[in-house]
Amino acid sequence: MEAHISTSEVLSARGIDLFYGQSHAVRGASIALSQGEVVAISGQSGSGKSSLLYCLAGVLPVVGGEVRFEGQPLGTLGDDELSALRRDRFGFVFQHGELLPELTVEENAALPLRLAGQRKAKALAAAGEVLGRLGLAELRERRPSQVSGGQNQRVAVARALVHRPTVVFADEPTGSLDSTNAATVLQEFLSLARSQGTAVVLVTHDPNVAARADIRYTMSDGVLAREQDMA
Template sequence: MELSYGETPAVRSADISLFRGEVAAITGQSGSGKSSLLYCLAGVLPAARGEVRFEGRLLGELDDEALSTLRRERFGFVFQYGELLPELTVEENTALPLRLAGHRKAPALAAAGEVLERLGLANLRDRRPSQVSGGQSQRVAVARALVHKPAVVFADEPTGSLDSANATAVLDEFLALARSQGTAVLLVTHDDQVAARADNRYTMCDGVLTAQVWEGA
């Protein structure tokens, strides 16, 4: 697979497969192409060469509407800074993927409440993002990514903005919940301790992805 921004190559060579319930980590220096690869695999950026398949379908053959539906209903996303909507409560932020997929408000909020309970956040459900800590905000982002039981969660530096104690706690909860519901996780990180928790590990350097022999958690 290859991906370029104009004349500038971001991904020059990448071959990766991800299976149900698997956690894979991509490490590398800033600018190595790892985030570009993640967004290409998620159907956000189009591959210049090669192909991305999900459940047998070629993402490059889907139109914008089909891609949007796929990302909304089958994928989840966790970003470095949570990216919660400030006007919504914790519970409403968590329920957002279900609401966008057409679920009615009451069952969507009920499902959100269950995930928040599992992550120890039930007492925060009525607060706004500005009223919770950074670690709590990232837990909410994890809840939002997993509430609709997606096939894959794409996580771009999911603990990069947290101190070590919060990073460990958030990662523990994230991976435990994902594995319990059979959701695959592809995470990009610069932190070797985070990558060590994965089942499979890859390194990105100058746009080239290399698999490592690794015994994950």
């Protein structure tokens, strides 16, 4: 377990509820995340953990309770403000990477910077630096179809962290990988996030992945419970 320093709360939820029709997907969940902290939410498929993740990221609107980012209730933000927040302050890693096939590895990694208006040369240089830290410097000009699944997922990690976001939301980030690649990607992901002071919300069904977090929660039938803090 890498050492971490939590200096201030950046993201919190208090008593949030989410429904899909008549189904109560998230039931009064409360959670807090501090700067540079890695929090894992584990549970079986259908337990509500991914729904909670997207509530915390402002993708799904809650119907009860409140989500705050740096003290600002997400419910008070308009669509454009939420989009800008997710673009500039948040990062995302998905189970299957979700890279754009027509772009090179380097261009995929640079995408958040380009969407934020950064000039291409500067964005590619920043992407190249992060890719180098993830052992992908020699693959910069390749397309996603020309690299392995584990390498694609590392590119997704680079894309999530290249703009030094405050929080990264990771939904089963190693779920599509074999155990060896999963361990490598997770190690590189969390090490880079911690070195940048980026907080991580990590959703997983794998107890080995959850064990790498600083704080662990479990979810069952939409109910969130905090486990004992990791030493």
